[in-house]
Amino acid sequence: MLELDFYKKCITTLDRAFKKMTSNEVGDIDYEIYRSACIKEFEILMEQSGMLLRKVLGQYEHSKKAVDSLTYKDIFRKSVLRGLISVEESDRWMDYRDNRNNTAHDYGENFAEETLKILEQFLIDCKSLAQVINTHKHDS
Numbered sequence: 001m002l003e004l005d006f007y008k009k010c011i012t013t014l015d016r017a018f019k020k021m022t023s024n025e026v027g028d029i030d031y032e033i034y035r036s037a038c039i040k041e042f043e044i045l046m047e048q049s050g051m052l053l054r055k056v057l058g059q060y061e062h063s064k065k066a067v068d069s070l071t072y073k074d075i076f077r078k079s080v081l082r083g084l085i086s087v088e089e090s091d092r093w094m095d096y097r098d099n100r101n102n103t104a105h106d107y108g109e110n111f112a113e114e115t116l117k118i119l120e121q122f123l124i125d126c127k128s129l130a131q132v133i134n135t136h137k138h139d140s
Contacts, residue, residue, distance in 0.1 A: 004134055007048050011126050014041035018119050035112055042115055045126050046100050049093070050075050053129065056084065056136045072097055084132050092125055 014037075021034030050072045057075060060082050061067045070078065076093045079085045085093075099114055 004052070004130060004137065007045070007052060007126075007130060007133070010041050010045050010048065011123065011130065014038060014045060014119070014126075015123055017041060018123070021116075035116065038119060039112055039115055042119065042122065043100065045122070046096060049126065049129055052133050053079055053084070056133055057082065059136070079132075084136075085129070089125055089128065092121060096122055096125075 017034045017037035021031055021038055024031035024034065053075050054067055054070065057070070057078055058064060058067045060078075073094055076085065076090045080087055080090045096118060099118060
């Protein structure tokens with residue numbers, strides 16, 4: 001059975017940090033603190049999303065090794081084929097991953113600002129993915 005408590009807690013944390021960040025002025029120390037929290041939760045949720053969805057896909061593949069060999073993006077492609085998520089959702093997850101990969105070594109303003117632009121939709125997609133995973137958690 002899949003455990004979603006940590007994933008849901010991360011979604012809640014990101015949601016609250018994002019709201020707090022946007023209620024402060026850019027440049028204020030509180031803005032900076034909440035922006036840092038948003039970036040960290042984004043990174044955690046990215047990894048957790050792939051890991052949890054990989055476990056759901058395990059019920060569809062012929063072996064654990066086949067599932068373990070999937071790349072992050074392959075997990076989302078296969079999820080479309082299995083009807084777990086839409087093509088549009090998969091495309092956004094690919095973009096989220098590209099954002100993370102393109103800025104993996106840039107923890108400065110560029111990474112933060114590019115990531116902040118996608119956080120509202122990212123939260124929506126994480127909540128949707130949590131529902132998908134919850135639906136399949138007893139099957140894994």
